[in-house]
Amino acid sequence: MTHENTPLAGRIALVAGATRGAGRAIAVQLGAAGATVYVTGRTTRDKVSEVGRTTETIEETAELVTAAGGEGVAVPTDHLEPEQVRALVERIDRERGRLDVLVNDVWGGEHLIGSTFGKKTWEIGLDDGLRMLELGVRTHLITSHTALPLLTRHPGGLVVEVTDGTSAYNGTRYRENLFYDLAKNAPIRMAFGLAEELADSGGTAVSVSPGWLRSEQMLAHFGVTEDNWREATEKVPDFAVSESPVYVGRAVAALAADPDRARWNGQSLDSGRLAREYGFTDADGSRPDSWGFITAKETDPDVNVDDYR
Template sequence: MKPLNGKVALVAGATRGAGRGIAIELGAAGATVYVTGRTTRTKRSDYNRPETIEETAELVCDAGGRGIAVQVDHLDPDQVQALIARIKDEHGRLDILVNDVWGAENLAEWNVPVWEYSLEKGFRMLRLAIDTHIITSHYALPLLIESNNGLVVEITDGTAEYNAKNYRLSLFYDLAKTSVIRMAQSLAHELSPYQCTAVAVTPGWMRSEIMLEHFDVKEENWRDAAAKEPHFIISESPRFVGRAVAALAGDPEVARWNGHSVSSGQLAQVYGFYDIDGSQPDCWRYLVEVQDAGKPANADGYR
């Protein structure tokens, strides 16, 4: 079954990580997916990673959807405006917008107080995390609201409940990820008159390309990383949050989530989907009840 047949999606920031996983799963559900990012096979961004938007588009096609790669810097309003004009010209509609632009891992410095943090790096992080989402929404939402029942997903790190109680490792990172949650809440109010829905979604501890490299493992043997970091046993693949977004997009009653902040693990319990290894990791409950509580790593009952 292809519940998203005929639907058009834009995954802004789909070169790698959560964006790639989301694009693949939207494609698997039958959607046409525009995948954007700065790195192509002929030109890398200053991020200097090997993953490309063309690879993501091909993976979308392999999954059963239609992937369309478009090089876009989402900090450039003209490029974003041109992207939306192209989507309107080619399909006349936009049903799903996923704001996943991030690309600031190389700017993060954990447990460094603001007076020691590089202002240049900190403000760049905020621009990548927040300005990109606002610019994209500014140009994309007029097209999305024409469809009625459109869906906006803001991808972040952490739920509103968790972030309200926990310092997220640096002032700039904390602001970046918490602001995206608030953005979804604000969009929920602005979109309600148009029968559209905005939701903030967080993956758990995600096995992105960068994270796998960090632990010197691949997806096939990711459990070996637990030797370095025992709590990595709660981690999930990028496809898990992808299945969370696809479940939301295919839900005729998705409006019940308007303005909410939810995790991939929470949505898996509601919609009954699983990660690619057949498990249902509930990372944020694990963090509170096991890791933050200082208990030994043990994922029994959490995946």
């Protein structure tokens, strides 16, 4: 395999929150580009997190990274526990001596949002609302605070804050409820702030959003699989613009392999935009633009979804 096919050979990445969905796909695609990827999460073959899914584990993610051509290392970690994150970073330092890519993808709050969307702040259980902020904001802050001293030891590090929505979209629209809105806007602002702080060490920080993601949980919600996902469009036609996790995985891998990625510093990006920039496609060869479609439909209810795939 040539260096052209493995542009991240010798690079060390940490994907925080890599059990399933976007995090898993990002880890695998970084591995496919040759990186060594530490993958973390709370669901292992011996323990299940509050998400309640037993079908995906961090060990499996690590195996997929290795099968893709990289080296996957699974480290069970609760990113709300600073001492666990500290032990993780110390292990990476001890074993590799560097960290080149940090992907903050920790979330795991899907089980909290179904009954809260569209509700007013005072109608949502306070514990549930605050848990969203713990999972989507506090975890990212703990991880960045702990890992960035290692990442900045060498110039050119990359931080990717994974969220739901771009600054252009979220900045002018209310996202479902106050707690969710805060949880998904905070990573955008984190990337903006970290971009300022990393600039003098040659680092880059961005936020990246997938579009309508066909995660394992989303497929289960619609009662379909990745092989027959189009059957779900019979109930929700707009699902035709959805994308597989591979798409955002390729987006982050392309960013990490770009020697000129500093041009994106501080920006809010999405998989569709990065696909147009770097020329990659989703797993099925299409190039969906979920956010473009969602925005267009707000002014034209009859917009053709095929024009955005």
